[in-house]
Structure formats: C-alpha cells, structure tokens
Amino acid sequence: MPTVETPVESMVTAFRERCRASGLALTHQRELIYRAIVSSKHHPSPELIFDEVRRQTPSISLATVYKNIHTFLEAGLLREVSPHHGSLRLEANLAEHHHLVCTRCKAIVDLDESELEPIHLSRKLRAGYRILRYTVEFQGLCPACTDALKTT
Amino acid sequence: MPTVETPVESMVTAFRERCRASGLALTHQRELIYRAIVSSKHHPSPELIFDEVRRQTPSISLATVYKNIHTFLEAGLLREVSPHHGSLRLEANLAEHHHLVCTRCKAIVDLDESELEPIHLSRKLRAGYRILRYTVEFQGLCPACTDALKTT
DNA sequence: TTCGTAAAGGAGAATCATTCTCCAACTATG
C-alpha cells in the first residue's frame, strides 16, 4: 500500500517530471541541488546550497550549482527572492513608497504611497518580530521592455 | 530677496545640517556623492554614482564613493533599495507569499498570502507597465536579533 | 589666520560572488 509522500518528496517528484517535460537531463547533481533548496526553510544562497549538497557528493563543483540554479530559474522551477540583487541600488527618498521593478532591464521606478491602498495584516504577525516598515515590490515590464518584447 | 530652493537644493541643505549634527565632516566629495544620488531619477548603483561624480571631480576614488555610501546608510541619509542584495537568494515556493527580512541578520522568513489582506491599487498604474506579480517586503528584526539588541 | 589632530580621501591590492573555458563524464536513446 502506497505511503503518503512528504511535501519535499512530492516537490521532487514534480521536479523530475518538469525536467523531463523541459528536456533537461535528470542528473544526480540536479536532484541534489533542487532537493537542498526545497528542504531549506530559509532562502539559501548558492554558497549555502553548495555546502549542503557537498555533504552528499563531495566532488560537486560550485560552478555546477550556479549553472543549475540558472537553469532552474529559466525553467520556472525556482524563484529569486530579490528582484535586483546584483549590485547595491540606492535612493535618497526616505518617504514611504513602493517600487516597480522591470524584470528585463532592471529599471526601478518609484510608486508613491498614495497610489496604493494601505495594507492590512489580517492576523497578528508572528510573535517576537519587530516590523519597522514595508515596501511593495511590483515585478513586471517597463514600457520600453514591453515594446521590445512585442517586436521580437 | 531669497530664491525658492529647488527640491534638490533643499535636500542638500538638509544633508549639510544632518552631517553637522552627526559629526560628519562636510567634504567636497560627500556633497557631490549625495547630490548625485538625490538628483538621479533612478536608483543608482555605486558605479553609476562614481561615473557621475567623476565628471565634476575626476580625481575621486571609487573607494570613496563606497565608503560614503555606507556612512550615509548608517546615518539614515540614504536607503538601500533591496534589503538583501549581496548574494542571490532562492526559493522553491512558487505560491504567492511575502517576506519578512531581518535587517540585522538578513534572515528571510515567509509570510503566507493569507496572512495579509489583498492589496488594491487606488489608481490605475502608469500606462505601459505590465505588472506580473508583487511581493511585500517587511523589514524589521527577527526574534533572535530583537533579543540581541536588548541585551547589548 | 594658523595649527594640530582626527577624519577623510586616493591608489591599488585583496577578497568575495559569479561566470567562463575547456575537457572529461554522464544521460537518454536506439
């Protein structure tokens, strides 16, 4: 009689199917990397994933971890937590406002607080957290990139 | 008769006062760097600020730009657009959810969509943008860091 | 104003994250 799959296992199963559907070879390393990310309760960096995965397969290379992370991001199997992590980006506008981030050209446009209704938490936030502020990050395409993709 | 200050000039004036109040020496380079950021309509990277500032003072060093950005961030004169830009951070959870980011230890915790009321835009977003999704980034302190700061 | 001192700047090396190159090993298939 079949055992109920744990959430991690069912995600790994789905992962295998999606690899097959996308024509991605199902290698030992890929499954380890994906499994490490799914199993993590945090939002691990490539370096952390590498450390984890290396415990199972010490010969794995950091470059392999990076390559597969990008492969998985393109296939939509993973998501990047920060839409603009590559380089420090600064602003002097200290008023509450939000951001529109173009996923293609990485432009960031301000959206004033007044353009949005206030956000309400429907439950008390977890005990022990001290929330100082929030920002809404909208992801999408800016006008120039919307056009560029139409033309292509 | 006094001229009305432009927004940029009034921010630079406030900047000078806040430097004095914080005991920061008011150098030529600092004012140039701050002015470059305030004048930018985008959210510039250190490299872009350097390029801009170098047009006025070709001898300025990139290290000076970085050092002062950090000084300004600590003094609360600037804000970092991304709360976690240093390294790629990943997640396999593709469902809509939000993040609590600890500004001290950089931990990122998930907050389910159901813990928040839906967000409504009170006006039509700027024409030409194509919004795909949004994420609310809450910034604050996690329980461990809240305790750590109490003790210190 | 001039000076002394602490703070800040400049140049380039060092470090850290990420990507690339190139060749060997492996997966999927027949």
Next chain:
DNA sequence: CATAGTTGGAGAATGATTCTCCTTTACGAA
C-alpha cells in the same frame, strides 16, 4: 552497449566591494 548531445569538474577570469596604507583635508582651539 554505442553514440550524440548534455552536463559536470577544475580552475582561471571577471565584476563588485572592501581593505590597506599613506597623504590630504576639515575644523575647533589658540
């Protein structure tokens, strides 16, 4: 199990950021 096309491994290369070390500057006191 042979083969073609992917993928993996190792280390060099690149890009962003920080550090080191020495020189210059800002600014309060004389």
